[in-house]
Amino acid sequence: MTSPSQPDAEAKTITPAAPAKGRGLAGLALLVAIAALGAAGWSSWQLYQQQTQSARLLAQFNEAGAAAQQQLQASEQRVEQRLSGIPTAAAIATQRDLLVTLQGDQQRLAKTLSEVLGKSREDWRLAEAEHLMRLAMLRLTALQDVSSATALVQGADDILRAQEDPQAFAARGELIKVLEALRSLPQVDRSGLFLQLAALRAQVAELQMLAPEYILPPQAPSAVNASDSSRWDDLWAELSRYIRVDLHADQDVRPQLAGQSLAQVRLTLALALEQAQWGALNGQPEVYRQALASAREVLDRYFDRDNQAVMALQQRIGELSQQSVVTEPPKLDEALNALQAYLKQREAADLMPEASAPAVEEGGQ
Incomplete structure (x- = not known):
């Protein structure tokens, strides 16, 4: 059962809600103001940082521009120095003429050197051919080594063939004769x-x-009380050392x-x-x-x-x-003489190249 005083109590409890709601709104406004103030401070700080960074970048850009300008000036100076060192067109033409003359002299010198070396190499090879022929003669006369002599004469013929000189035809003919004679000999x-x-x-x-050699069998040691038969055996063994008879009717009797x-x-x-x-x-x-x-x-x-x-x-x-x-080896004297005659003829031709040239010119005139 409800008492009459209960509505009054509820009225009393509901009445203080208005001041509490006003305080909440004031707090909320305060928070919003603080947040706005913080945002304004943050924005000011960011703006300050951007200004500082911009000033720094501007200073770096100015420094880089000054360095680039200095490098450009240094490059311009180097280019001017190089341009000042470049010879003129007349000097270039003179150097070109000197270069052409120098190249011509080098080509003539290289040609002369190759000719001289070529002649020297050919002379060495021909001297080697003569040495091979002398070795072949020595092998035949001292040892009669047909195979080695054939190889040596073949080497001399190869050297003459490499010369490609028509004047060596006679010498090669003699060498080939010797080669065929050596190849026909029996191998000793x-x-x-x-x-x-x-x-x-x-x-x-x-x-x-x-x-045949008679070998006595080993003898056993004799006993103390040896029988007469064992004594005869010992006597026969002793005589067998000096006399042995081996007769065969179908074979010759030979001494042992x-x-x-x-x-x-x-x-x-x-x-x-x-x-x-x-x-x-x-x-x-x-x-x-x-x-x-x-x-x-x-x-x-x-x-x-x-x-x-x-x-x-x-x-x-x-x-x-x-x-x-x-064996009866062939004589290599004729082949060696033909080779030496060719070498002398070639040496005489090399010693008088200038004497033959005027004679040819006079005959042509």
């Missing part, structure tokens, strides 16, 4: 024969067991070789092969063939003919005895 390999005989000498040492005799036979065979080596290396066909014949005789007399190693050694010695150790 003296060093190869020497090495092959050395290999056969090494095989002689392996023939020591091919000759003991250690010292076998060593002497092997030494004789090795010396025969060594003598054959000397004959092959020095171009002595008689000594070569006679030494090989002696070696075959030693093999046939003292060693077993049916042994495979002895048969192979005899067959190899027979093949080597058919090899030639000397």
Whole structure:
């Protein structure tokens, strides 16, 4: 149940709301004023900063303009200096004429130098050809080395061919004759024969067991109470050291070789092969063939003919005895004389080039 005094209380509580609303509006206006004042201050500060930056930029622009002007002035001065150093048209024409004259002199000098060097190089090559011919003669006469002599003469012919001189036709003809004669000769390999005989000498040492040699079997120590049969066996073993009989009805009876005799036979065979080596290396066909014949005789007399190693050694010695150790090389004197005559003719032509030129002019007139 509501009391009569309740409306009055509500009226009392609602009445003070008007002053509170007025204070809120005043606060809001104050805030707006403060914000406006801050914005005005910020704007003033920004304007101040922009003015300061503009003044700074203006000062930098003025400095850059002054520096650019100084550089421009310095460039103008350098250009004026360069322009002042440029020669005049007359001076340029004079320098051009001097340059043309200098180039002509250089070309003539280079041509003269190339001619001189070319002649010197040709002379060196021709001297080399003569030296090759002398070496070929030495190889043929001293060692009879046909292959090396052929290569040396071919080198001399190549040098003459590179000259492309018609006057060298006769000399080249002689060289080609020598080349064909050398190519038709049989190839004599003296060093190869020497090495092959050395290999056969090494095989002689392996023939020591091919000759029959009696080797006693090892004997056991005799007992104290040896029987009569063992005594006869010992006696027979002792006699076997001095006497041995080996009879074959279908073969020749040959003496057995003991250690010292076998060593002497092997030494004789090795010396025969060594003598054959000397004959092959020095171009002595008689000594070569006679030494090989002696070696075959030693093999046939003292060693077993049916042994495979002895048969192979005899067959190899027979093949080597058919090899030639000397040839009849052609004479290189005519070819060398023709080459020397060509060199003298060429030297005489180089010494008198000016003497021949006036003669030609007088004949033309």
